[in-house]
Amino acid sequence: MTMKNTNKPKSQKVIPINKTKGIAGSKKGNTSERRCVGCRQMVDKRELVRIVRNTDGDFSIDETKKAAGRGAYLCKNADCVAAAIKNRGLDRSFKGKVPSYIYDGIAGKI
Numbered sequence: 001m002t003m004k005n006t007n008k009p010k011s012q013k014v015i016p017i018n019k020t021k022g023i024a025g026s027k028k029g030n031t032s033e034r035r036c037v038g039c040r041q042m043v044d045k046r047e048l049v050r051i052v053r054n055t056d057g058d059f060s061i062d063e064t065k066k067a068a069g070r071g072a073y074l075c076k077n078a079d080c081v082a083a084a085i086k087n088r089g090l091d092r093s094f095k096g097k098v099p100s101y102i103y104d105g106i107a108g109k110i
């Protein structure tokens with residue numbers, strides 16, 4: 001007994017969504033600012049160092065600012081590094097202890 005069942009109806013509907021331009025035109029398109037964990041101010045990414053923790057739990061300083069994983073930002077100045085150590089901003093951001101070699105690494109880049 002052979003059953004021919006090639007007439008499967010395709011019921012998947014793809015509805016194109018038209019993105020309407022300019023709904024929120026009030027905000028400036030500058031999204032390159034991130035919060036520094038030291039001074040807690042919004043700073044342009046170019047002025048910041050990104051610290052990243054990858055999925056293995058390893059911390060590193062992300063030169064490209066594109067590495068996968070959880071990231072936190074810090075100004076490239078000694079005050080903010082000191083503030084981050086003092087207020088544990090990085091530890092809080094990562095919900096865990098950030099190893100000291102990271103702070104040393106940042107300090108080496110200032």
Ligand SMILES: [Zn+2]
Pocket residue numbers: 036037038039040041074075080
């Ligand atoms: Zn800062």
